[in-house]
Amino acid sequence: MSSVTHTMHLARKGKHFFWNYGPLVFSVFYFFPMIRNYDTYSVAEVIVQFLAYISFIFCYHRASTKPAKDATNFIALMLLICVFMTQVTLGTSTLFGYVGYFIGFCFLGTVRWLMLAALMCAITLVATLHVNLNYWPYFIGPAAVISLGLFGFGLVEYKERLHRNESRQSREQIRHLAKIAERERIARDLHDLLGHSLSSISLKSELAGKFIDAGCHDKARHETQEVAELARTALSEVREAVSGMKQLGLRAQLEVMASRLKDKGVLVELDIQQVTLTPEQESCLCFVAKEAITNVLKHSSANKVSISLSASEQHHKLILSDDGEVRKVVWGNGLNGIKSRIEELGGSFNLRAENGLKLVAQLPRKEI
Known part of the structure; x- marks a missing residue:
């Protein structure tokens, strides 16, 4: 039956007892005919009715706690109890509805509707065989209406449960993709920060070794000192990057960079407008600002740096310009990154290299 059912449980784990078994409150209507006509029933018939009811509740419990694909036998037993007990009491008109509920929840596609038709046929058949014609409206009417109504509730419950599962899977997939994207971003950040430094350290270490082999100890000592300086610089950049990931937004990052420039004696002009960026855009512009200003600190002879952040209807724009002397722009890992x-x-x-260096980064504006 796995091709026409699914694997969800009707009973929800972790829910309060009444949540899963509260609907059985209405099954007490099963006893109303016996209570109303108690004198007409023998002791054996009363005991049989109670035993049948207990069996029905047991099957309900088992069908609720099992995956739908494994509940078919218990649903069939519930239907058989209703069919056979109609010979004893008309109260089974109430219990047929619970069978309809399980059919609506557990079965899929065309089979669901075939099972509902079979249930309606069973109700009609037992009414024909065991119910006095005068009582037909009081048996078939409630049994059919309750069964159809609860069938609809079971179907809605299945659809709602399916939608919730799909939504949860979508959220989990989004979180998983976000983690992958974040790992890739961090890996790229570290590559951009350390790639050039580590390459330089490797080359200078090899050069120092060659100088030692050649007996040029002074030159070897000079190269090792540069290796140490490169290593300290790389470590400082990694610490700043990690600090930026943990603490700083774009505005704070720009202010920190401006402060570093001022500490070096560079005049800084800041024009930072309030902008609304996505996390990806903010992370990107933080990296752009950090890389550009680090290049100014390392390689430029600029006396003045202008930093502008603005927004238009279509774009966010970050402009960094300096008045340093630029002979040639070399596209290394930083600029390519x-x-x-x-x-x-x-x-x-x-x-652009015009009376200094001007960097313009532009991102499309998005609704958040």
Whole structure:
């Protein structure tokens, strides 16, 4: 039956007892005919009715706690109890409805509707065989209405449960993809930060070894000192990057960078407007600002740096310019990393050498 059922449980784990078994409160209507006509029933018939009811509740419990694909036998037993007990009491008109509820929840597609039709046929058949014609409206009417109504509730419960599971899976997939994207971003950050430094350390270490082999100890000592300086610089950059990941947004990052420039005696002009960025955009522009200003600190002779952050109806724009002397722009790992990040987010990157260096990073504006 696995091709026409599913694996969900009707009873929800962790829910209060009344949540799963509260609907059985209405099954007490099963006893109303016996209570109303108690004198007409023998002791044996009363005992049989109670035993049948207990068996029905047991089957209900088992069908609720099992996966739908394994509940078929218990649903069939519930239906058989209703069919056979109609010979004894008309109260089974109430219990047929619970069978309809399980059919609506447990079965899929065309089989669900075939099972509902079979239930309606069973109700009609037992009424024909065991119910006085005068009592037909009082038996078939309630049995059919309750069965159809609870069938609808079972179907809605299945659809709602399916939607919730799909939503949970979607959220889990989004979280998983976000973790992958974050790992890739951090890996790229570390590559951009350390790639050049580690390559330089490797080359200078090899050069120092060659100088030692050649007996040029002074030159070897100079190279090892540069290796140590490169290592300290790389360590400082990694610490700043980690600190930025943990604490700083774009505005704070720009202010920290401006403070570093001022400590070096560079005049800084800041024009930072209030902008609303996605986390990916903010992370990208933080990296752009950090990389650009680090290049100024390391390689530029600039006396003045302008930093502008603004927003228009279509774009966010970050502009960094300095008045340093630029002979040639070399596209290394840093600039290539900036360009690829900007373009991945659908933006544009422009670098011009006009009376200094001007960097313009532009990202499309998005609703958050």
